[in-house]
Amino acid sequence: MRTKLLILLFPLFSFCQGYTSYFTGNPINVTTSPSFGVCLMGGASESDEAMTWLLQKANGGDVLVLRSSGSNGYNNYLYSQLGVAVNSVETLVVTSEAGATNSYVLDKIANAELIWFAGGDQFNYLSFFKNNAAEVALNNHVNIKNAPIGGTSAGMAILGEYYFSAQNGSVTSAQALANPYATNITIGGNDFLEIPYLQHTITDTHYDNPDRKGRQTTFLARLTQILNQRSFGVAANEYVAICIESDGKAYVYGDYPNYQEFAYFLQTNCNSVFPENMTPNTSLTWNNNGQAVKVYKVAGTTAGSNYFDLSNWQSGSGGTWENWSVINGTLATVPGFPVECSLSTEKFTAENTIIFPLPFNDYLIIQTNERSQISIYDLQGRKMAQLTSEVEAKIQTTDWSSGVYLVKIQHEGKVVFKKIIKN
Known part of the structure; x- marks a missing residue:
């Protein structure tokens, strides 16, 4: 049995190089065989059950926490409080692109068996880690090493192929619905992380505090214009986690029915993709017979037994379908029916x-x-x-x-x- 050397080091300050390191565990790197997994969290306190699921994917290897502010709050939690053995946990607080591309940081990304993005400011993550060697290393971690990755709040916001960058600050649902081209609705994508099952997808967090259904619906409307085709969204209430397995099934963790904790999987209706009225300084109208966006709403449980299948965006278990639509900037959500895309382009009458x-x-x-x-x-x-x-x-x-x-x-x-x- 391997004897693990527990070392608690003072933080390594490297202000001139743009990062600070907080290290817990064995300083000797180990190489294990991690397994694929993506964990998206809504932004409040972490789900222990979901974090345990993610840690197990590391297979005893080294865990790397990336953040742009804060300190070592994750270290002991991930190293010793969840009962999953890992070799080490290191937090790197990166404060510049120079820090993200420092050889030490790049080496830690390359050797990590699990990477976790903390909350904070997603524009910092995009500014520091995008279009450079760090971006390449992160994508290699997921797509070549097949290793797990996750994030909460701002860390979840950057994991879709498309993202709300928050470059000009945040935006509320009311503001977005009133003007889908407001200057603080900054959407980018197809230029950073390439996470399986999240193509053409934009994520959102803190879905219940404050309510963000309207703003993500606006994000999807804008994304249909960017893509010139259907768009998709994944969202989580504050205390909810979404864990995506290698087969595309996204299992939802929370404390339902004790609390109203849900994940939401949004997609543009197959039959009518584009908004009826989306112009600057005008309230959004995206109705399409009351079915502009098809949504599968899933309750999160401590066992994570309910799921939605991101491999087909049609099937799930433990959830309910809703139809979302917007008329003159007012969002309506009503019970709906399963999305049907494969045969939706040609219909016939059923009079007989x-x-x-x-x-x-x-x-x-x-x-x-x-x-x-x-x-x-x-x-x-x-x-x-x-x-x-x-x-x-x-x-x-x-x-x-x-x-x-x-x-x-x-x-x-x-x-x-x-x-x-x-x-």
Whole structure:
């Protein structure tokens, strides 16, 4: 059994070189085989369960905390308080691009088995680590070394392919919705980190304090213009963590139902991508029949059992679908249905398909004179029934909960949807 040498060093001050080091653990570097993982946290105190998940990905190696202010608050927490053995934890407080590209800092990034970005100011991270050797080293860590990475607050804000840079300060939901081209809405991307499953995605944090749904909806509207296509968003309430596995499933940690702690996965509707009115100094209108943005809302639990699948942006477990829309700067969020993109470009009428009784109780009868594939989903996106019908089919629904369901009818590669209600 390896004997670990515990060393607590005074901070190494290197003001002239743009960084300060705080070190805990074994000063002799070890090389382990880490495994992929991305952890996004909402900005308040860390989720111990999510941090444990992330530390385990390091496989006993060296942990590097990057920050642009503060000191060594993570060191003992990550090294000894979570019960996961690691070789060392080092915090580097980087205060300039010179610090980020210092040979010592680059060496620490290259040899880390886990990298964590603390909260602070995301514009500092972008100013110090982007378009230089540090950016290359960070992307190598994720995509070549296949090692875990994560961040909270500002540290989460920089992990999407696109980001709100905060170059001109923060922006509220009210300000963003009132003027989507306000000078403090500074969006960049496709020029920094390349994190798997977060392509065409912009993140947001502190989602419940203050409410940031409106501003991220505006970010997505702007992003559709930048990309000229659909855009995506990932967001977390303050005490929520989102942990992405190698298969793309994003598991959500929190303390629901004791607290209202949720993660949100946003995407532009497949059928109508672009806002109806997005001009400078004018309130945003992005309605598209009340379904401009499709959102999967997931409660975070201590076990992290609920998830959304970022490999397809369609399926999940333990969440509910919502439709978000904006009219004249006012955001509306209402219950919605699962997103359907693969067959959304071509539809057909379903006049020859009859569904009764409506509302229904213990059974449904579906009649059609065409051979159709029929699927029924609940509001959480779970498939309740699937069948092929040519004349008539009867579905037992005694065990289904009361509420709204979505019927998808496919015929010759075309699709139509119908809403039905169970008493």
